Amino acid sequence: MGKAFEQAAALILSGDRELWSILAVTARMSLCSSLAALALGVPLGIWLGACSFPGRRALLVVNRTLMGTPPVVCGLLFYLLFSGVGPFRRLRLLFTVPVMILAQVTLITPLVVGNLESYVTAVAPPVRETARGLGLPPWKVFLLLVNECLYPIFSVYLLAFARAIAEVGAVSMVGGGIAWKTNVMTTAIMQYTNRGDFSKAIALGIILMALSLGVNLLVSLLQGGVRR
Amino acid sequence: MNFPAFQKSYGRRTVLAMPDFALEPGRVCAVLGANGAGKSTLAKVLAGAVPADGGQRVVPARVTVGYLPQRSFPFRMTVRQNLLVTGGGRQRAEELLSALGLSPLADRRAALLSGGELARMSLARALMRPCRLLILDEPTAAMDMESTVLAEGLLQRTCRETGRTLLLVTHSLQQARRTADDALFLHRGRLLEQGPAGRVLYQPDRPETKEFLDFYGS
Ligand SMILES: Nc1ncnc2c1ncn2[C@@H]1O[C@H](COP(=O)(O)OP(=O)(O)O)[C@@H](O)[C@H]1O
Ligand SMILES: [Mg+2]
Numbered sequence: 001m002g003k004a005f006e007q008a009a010a011l012i013l014s015g016d017r018e019l020w021s022i023l024a025v026t027a028r029m030s031l032c033s034s035l036a037a038l039a040l041g042v043p044l045g046i047w048l049g050a051c052s053f054p055g056r057r058a059l060l061v062v063n064r065t066l067m068g069t070p071p072v073v074c075g076l077l078f079y080l081l082f083s084g085v086g087p088f089r090r091l092r093l094l095f096t097v098p099v100m101i102l103a104q105v106t107l108i109t110p111l112v113v114g115n116l117e118s119y120v121t122a123v124a125p126p127v128r129e130t131a132r133g134l135g136l137p138p139w140k141v142f143l144l145l146v147n148e149c150l151y152p153i154f155s156v157y158l159l160a161f162a163r164a165i166a167e168v169g170a171v172s173m174v175g176g177g178i179a180w181k182t183n184v185m186t187t188a189i190m191q192y193t194n195r196g197d198f199s200k201a202i203a204l205g206i207i208l209m210a211l212s213l214g215v216n217l218l219v220s221l222l223q224g225g226v227r228r
Numbered sequence: 229m230n231f232p233a234f235q236k237s238y239g240r241r242t243v244l245a246m247p248d249f250a251l252e253p254g255r256v257c258a259v260l261g262a263n264g265a266g267k268s269t270l271a272k273v274l275a276g277a278v279p280a281d282g283g284q285r286v287v288p289a290r291v292t293v294g295y296l297p298q299r300s301f302p303f304r305m306t307v308r309q310n311l312l313v314t315g316g317g318r319q320r321a322e323e324l325l326s327a328l329g330l331s332p333l334a335d336r337r338a339a340l341l342s343g344g345e346l347a348r349m350s351l352a353r354a355l356m357r358p359c360r361l362l363i364l365d366e367p368t369a370a371m372d373m374e375s376t377v378l379a380e381g382l383l384q385r386t387c388r389e390t391g392r393t394l395l396l397v398t399h400s401l402q403q404a405r406r407t408a409d410d411a412l413f414l415h416r417g418r419l420l421e422q423g424p425a426g427r428v429l430y431q432p433d434r435p436e437t438k439e440f441l442d443f444y445g446s
Contacts (some may be wrong), residue, residue: 133255133295133363134314134354135293136361140313144303147304
């Protein structure tokens, strides 16, 4: 065990090329999927939180259900869609990074929507009442609402990113963990462990935990010193 | 300015039943009543913040309305920016900041203000843009006496100079006597009294109003 940790530290410090490939694929996938989830989820979350319309409650239930989707179910769905029998087989996207991103966006967007919606539901009525009382036009009311949500948006982004780098079920099913191509940290940890290559698995595990720690430190900083 | 009769219910409870009534242009009309009498509900319906039962318009579309809710929201920016965001202009903002003693606080973040400071900022912000009818819901309830006097003077000057009509919701009889030209008295969701302040606030017709005056006027 102790030896494995030593080797892990050496690997991280030596800049092992395969390790760097894994980190690069992980970064590319996680940044893309978390940013796309943010771009989709923020407007949806604000819309669901700020507007009342028939069917809103039903949409919230659907979103809450999607928030709990098991990653492997999401993986299965995208596998079927893009595999040799699926409707999108011509695109030849199975076992590529783009389809991993698609699957992750599907998993993470509901999270962004749900988090934002509950925040917006609380601030929207007073913001709207005050802003309308001042005679402000709807677009300005919307911008003021977004302005109130900047910190929640930032912290929900960090959570989305943390979820993206840590997710394994969907990514391994549609990505396949192909070395130098679709292998990300989580899938690589599984492979190395199966092969008995513990030092590499531990090295990746340490990096993952450090990233997660960093993200959560940021989130707690944000929540602690909520600068309003 | 004439307003049609309307009702406002929450669930099956009617919290306000107003007959048709009028406001004199360019004058200050106080809305008096105990807690829960329906004062804020009247303000909200007139401001269009909540619909009356049946959804009909109470204030004609041509009348521009400014409305300060009882709990006004400090936007996440500085005090000065809170005023400027209304689009009322820099000069007006500085005038109002100084009129309410807010100049030293102008660059503070609005969310960090004390209750009384927030009330002053909210009032200043509500006065930024011109409107025909200004509805203020207990604007001075959180202010100390000094700020209250500043605010009342500012409101009277503003109405006189701009000719706008002010509907001033208050639970303070003293405030109504100091500032109002006319008065409405609400009791349990009903309009019991309307007329010149000199009569309503000193020689009311109804026993409920007399009781209110005895209680608060001593
Ligand atoms: N959104 C609401 N839902 C249910 N009841 C309400 C609501 N808003 C106000 N009420 C009730 O209406 C009555 C009048 O309230 P309000 O107009 O705020 O009184 P006040 O004269 O103190 O401003 C109160 O009994 C209050 O509980
Ligand atoms: Mg009230």
